[in-house]
Amino acid sequence: MSTPTHDDPQPGESRPEDPRPGDPAAPDASPENSTAASAPGSVGTADMDEPPAGGSFARYLLGKIGGAATSMVLVILLGFFAFRMLPGDPVLKIAKERPMSPAQIAELYRQYGLDKPVIVQFWDYLVGIVTGDLGESYVYRKSVSSLIGDYLGPTLLLTATAAVIAIALGLWLGQLSAWRRNSLFDKLASSTSLVFWSVPTFWLGLILLMIFGGTLQWLPTGGMITPGLDPWSPAGIIDVIKHLILPVISLVAVVYAQFLMVMRASLLEEMNEDYLTTARAKGLNEDEVRRRHAVPNALLPTVTVVFLHIGGLIAGAVTVEAVFSWPGLGKLTFEAIRGPDLPLLQGTFVVFSAIIILMNLAADIVYRFLDPRVRRA
Amino acid sequence: MTDLSFENVSITYRSSTDRGDVIAVSDVSLDLPAGATLGIAGESGSGKSTLIMSALRLLPKSARLDGRVLLGGKDIKELSFGEIRAVRWAQASIVFQGALHSLNPVREVGKQIIEALEHHAKGTWTTPEKRRERMFGLLDEVDLERAKASAYPHELSGGQKQRIMIAMALACEPDIIIADEPTTALDVIVQKQILSGLADLVADRGISLLMISHDLAVLSAVCANLAIMRHGELVEYGPSDEVCLQPQVEYTKQLAGAFPQIGDPESRLHPRTLKPAEVHRAEPFAMSEEVVLEAKNLSVSFDTRRGRERAVRGVDLKLRRAEILAVVGQSGSGKTTLARSLLGLQEVEPGSQLAFAGSPLPRKAKALRTFRRKVQMILQDPSGSLNPKRSVYEAVVEGLRVQGIRDRQYERVIGALEAAELTPAADYLESIPQELSGGQRQRVVIAGALALEPQLLIADEPVASLDASVRGEILSLFLALKKNLGMSALIITHDLGLAWNIADTVAVMKKGEIVEYGEVDTVLSNPQHEYTQELLAAVPRLGSQSLVRNE
Numbered sequence: 060m061s062t063p064t065h066d067d068p069q070p071g072e073s074r075p076e077d078p079r080p081g082d083p084a085a086p087d088a089s090p091e092n093s094t095a096a097s098a099p100g101s102v103g104t105a106d107m108d109e110p111p112a113g114g115s116f117a118r119y120l121l122g123k124i125g126g127a128a129t130s131m132v133l134v135i136l137l138g139f140f141a142f143r144m145l146p147g148d149p150v151l152k153i154a155k156e157r158p159m160s161p162a163q164i165a166e167l168y169r170q171y172g173l174d175k176p177v178i179v180q181f182w183d184y185l186v187g188i189v190t191g192d193l194g195e196s197y198v199y200r201k202s203v204s205s206l207i208g209d210y211l212g213p214t215l216l217l218t219a220t221a222a223v224i225a226i227a228l229g230l231w232l233g234q235l236s237a238w239r240r241n242s243l244f245d246k247l248a249s250s251t252s253l254v255f256w257s258v259p260t261f262w263l264g265l266i267l268l269m270i271f272g273g274t275l276q277w278l279p280t281g282g283m284i285t286p287g288l289d290p291w292s293p294a295g296i297i298d299v300i301k302h303l304i305l306p307v308i309s310l311v312a313v314v315y316a317q318f319l320m321v322m323r324a325s326l327l328e329e330m331n332e333d334y335l336t337t338a339r340a341k342g343l344n345e346d347e348v349r350r351r352h353a354v355p356n357a358l359l360p361t362v363t364v365v366f367l368h369i370g371g372l373i374a375g376a377v378t379v380e381a382v383f384s385w386p387g388l389g390k391l392t393f394e395a396i397r398g399p400d401l402p403l404l405q406g407t408f409v410v411f412s413a414i415i416i417l418m419n420l421a422a423d424i425v426y427r428f429l430d431p432r433v434r435r436a
Numbered sequence: 437m438t439d440l441s442f443e444n445v446s447i448t449y450r451s452s453t454d455r456g457d458v459i460a461v462s463d464v465s466l467d468l469p470a471g472a473t474l475g476i477a478g479e480s481g482s483g484k485s486t487l488i489m490s491a492l493r494l495l496p497k498s499a500r501l502d503g504r505v506l507l508g509g510k511d512i513k514e515l516s517f518g519e520i521r522a523v524r525w526a527q528a529s530i531v532f533q534g535a536l537h538s539l540n541p542v543r544e545v546g547k548q549i550i551e552a553l554e555h556h557a558k559g560t561w562t563t564p565e566k567r568r569e570r571m572f573g574l575l576d577e578v579d580l581e582r583a584k585a586s587a588y589p590h591e592l593s594g595g596q597k598q599r600i601m602i603a604m605a606l607a608c609e610p611d612i613i614i615a616d617e618p619t620t621a622l623d624v625i626v627q628k629q630i631l632s633g634l635a636d637l638v639a640d641r642g643i644s645l646l647m648i649s650h651d652l653a654v655l656s657a658v659c660a661n662l663a664i665m666r667h668g669e670l671v672e673y674g675p676s677d678e679v680c681l682q683p684q685v686e687y688t689k690q691l692a693g694a695f696p697q698i699g700d701p702e703s704r705l706h707p708r709t710l711k712p713a714e715v716h717r718a719e720p721f722a723m724s725e726e727v728v729l730e731a732k733n734l735s736v737s738f739d740t741r742r743g744r745e746r747a748v749r750g751v752d753l754k755l756r757r758a759e760i761l762a763v764v765g766q767s768g769s770g771k772t773t774l775a776r777s778l779l780g781l782q783e784v785e786p787g788s789q790l791a792f793a794g795s796p797l798p799r800k801a802k803a804l805r806t807f808r809r810k811v812q813m814i815l816q817d818p819s820g821s822l823n824p825k826r827s828v829y830e831a832v833v834e835g836l837r838v839q840g841i842r843d844r845q846y847e848r849v850i851g852a853l854e855a856a857e858l859t860p861a862a863d864y865l866e867s868i869p870q871e872l873s874g875g876q877r878q879r880v881v882i883a884g885a886l887a888l889e890p891q892l893l894i895a896d897e898p899v900a901s902l903d904a905s906v907r908g909e910i911l912s913l914f915l916a917l918k919k920n921l922g923m924s925a926l927i928i929t930h931d932l933g934l935a936w937n938i939a940d941t942v943a944v945m946k947k948g949e950i951v952e953y954g955e956v957d958t959v960l961s962n963p964q965h966e967y968t969q970e971l972l973a974a975v976p977r978l979g980s981q982s983l984v985r986n987e
Contacts, residue, residue: 333538342524342555431588
């Protein structure tokens with residue numbers, strides 16, 4: 060039944076034999092081939108209006124990694140100099156708390172390396188960063204790297220759990236709201252999320268703590284694990300999950316609205332696009348039109364926002380960690396500022412910044428996979 | 437085989453705003469027997485798109501359909517959703533304007549074709565391999581390389597996207613193909629390829645074709661019968677030849693006349709319109725010998741990923757006072773790049789010479805600003821080039837503000853609007869673009885250019901996105917501006933009819949080079965270069981039915 064069109068040349072129309080794909084005799088697709096006479100039929104192989112092809116992934120990746128590395132260098136520079144400008148001399152503060160002789164004070168300066176010229180300190184700091192040695196905390200008397208190592212895990216556990224739940228919940232409710240725009244579901248979902256959005260995290264945390272930790276005594280009130288339990292035993296894992304519930308709810312409830320709103324807005328924008336009519340005309344039902352065509356396109360602007368906000372989520376975890384005495388980086392930073400514990404501050408600053416830079420890098424990479432148009436950039 | 441018939445169809449859009457219900461289609465009856473070809477012509481707002489969308493029940497929920505749409509003898513209103521799903525694409529498929537956004541931008545085009553097969557497997561393409569094979573077969577049929585299956589829509593040209601749309605429409609062997617402006621926004625050469633491809637496929641399989649367009653000539657090239665719609669009503673119906681060549685209704689005559697027949701002396705320098713722009717000078721300006729803009733050996737190159745590409749190669753042009761020059765070529769021929777470089781918006785290669793009023797084009801920002809006061813640009817899509825949140829006054833006055841012209845701003849704006857034939861001008865000052873029609877918007881854009889009293893207008897496809905009747909109005913305005921103000925214009929277009937309608941000289945561009953250049957009468961009546969001949973041959977002619985096959 061399928062008669063190729065070129066077998067039926069039209070009278071009065073110059074339509075040369077098309078180079079068939081796969082035909083070994085077909086000339087290579089190059090603009091020189093299509094002279095004026097052969098232009099009509101050979102559009103498949105050489106189209107002068109065809110946009111140029113995209114660049115390679117490796118080149119894109121290298122470019123983005125280069126950008127991230129530049130940001131990281133700037134963060135490292137800032138991490139050193141910004142904290143040198145903080146008011147308060149850490150040695151004098153320690154000297155104030157207990158009686159010390161000038162010789163002991165000088166010894167402390169020497170120990171902390173604060174007697175050296177700033178440029179030498181900076182060099183030591185750079186060497187330290189490259190070798191993974193972030194110095195020793197003045198307060199904890201432990202290496203900063205091991206301190207951060209101890210506290211990073213709980214923070215990641217808390218924020219990653221909250222991020223996954225908030226993003227999944229926000230995007231799912233957002234696309235349903237947009238699809239059923241102005242329905243009761245839409246109004247309820249949007250307004251509830253906005254109510255939570257306008258509630259301060261610490262306040263919500265405290266309320267949850269009072270109700271479920273205090274009055275009802277269903278859940279533990281603070282910490283990450285009941286002392287004495289092995290976190291890797293089955294009982295320990297359940298215990299950690301119990302400790303996790305309230306802080307995660309406080310974090311999720313406050314942030315999921317932004318994901319919902321972004322997703323709703325970008326899906327609404329896609330809903331009048333012609334390709335959805337094409338999909339409907341093809342016989343897809345509304346669910347398939349939404350899932351296969353509308354949502355993938357609406358996700359594009361959303362992804363950027365989502366990754367940008369994950370950074371904010373980590374910062375937001377500081378207050379939640381404080382309310383629920385969660386042994387995380389937030390708590391550590393808070394104590395470092397009180398010092399000022401310069402090596403610890405520098406360390407946490409660099410680690411927080413690195414996480415955010417990594418998230419943005421991840422966003423760029425994910426975006427390239429989601430949106431073929433970026434592949435040309 | 438399936439027949440499609442509309443029986444006394446009326447479609448109303450319910451609306452809760454002050455405008456009340458909008459009647460889009462009223463009491464239309466049309467028949468499309470199996471294997472027939474029918475074209476519906478009409479301007480925007482005529483209800484033609486609404487009518488064809490009703491055939492597959494694709495109207496929005498706010499639309500109410502009265503009367504009956506019968507597909508294969510069944511009223512589509514009575515089908516369940518499952519039945520209508522089965523009808524969509526398997527019995528009747530639609531070719532949308534692929535050049536726009538009818539393809540999902542983030543999915544490979546091959547997969548979009550396969551998706552249609554997955555939904556209507558019909559027992560034939562049951563496995564993924566068979567569907568893939570079928571998809572490749574479809575690409576062969578529409579003359580596309582198989583490698584294009586893994587391309588995304590943005591990687592294809594307008595013509596290639598349209599081919600994908602046609603391949604997709606053919607996928608499930610439908611009995612009826614509905615084509616919605618399938619060649620709008622494509623240039624004549626690609627238009628001819630698409631139309632002849634469509635006509636062949638339809639004739640080979642005995643598929644019936646229902647096509648809508650605003651261009652009578654396009655429809656008459658492919659369809660045996662024509663229906664003309666206006667304001668939701670059917671005004672004329674009959675065989676193509678009769679409707680085009682002996683129209684009975686005044687409106688059809690107007691539509692048929694809107695697109696000039698090249699070589700027809702009546703429409704030479706006389707775009708047909710009901711509202712011609714007024715020429716009020718006793719001795720209208722005519723093309724003089726005074727050269728306004730001159731380009732010698734103009735070349736422009738871009739760095740692309742494929743290496744350095746020469747978009748404009750060694751172009752020589754002269755534009756005299758009160759001359760209208762049409763630069764004609766396909767998309768991708770470099771004509772827009774040429775216009776940009778004439779405006780000083782585009783870096784040119786060393787060795788290129790550009791002179792305005794005898795002196796070289798300035799390069800410094802300040803001198804360029806003064807130069808741009810004398811040369812103004814008009815873009816294709818008036819909806820896109822006007823800020824939707826700004827009133828007409830603000831849109832027109834902006835150029836004056838940028839150029840630092842502070843005296844008599846109000847009078848200048850009124851004068852410009854009146855020169856663009858928006859009268860009384862004061863009525864339009866507070867309107868925002870949304871409240872204006874397409875033609876009025878383009879007039880506002882032109883007024884914005886005129887406010888600066890330029891010596892030269894450069895217009896990039898100024899009428900391509902306008903309705904046929906509005907097209908004539910705007911073209912007649914260009915002619916009047918030349919005659920009244922002695923203005924020169926360089927008009928970029930893929931439409932040879934436009935050159936015939938208003939231009940004094942024409943330059944045919946191909947791949948960055950001007951292949952033929954001269955007086956319109958000479959070039960279009962007796963083209964020397966084979967490319968010009970090819971372009972001319974590709975222009976659809978009224979009532980010619982050049983692509984219809986009567987077997």
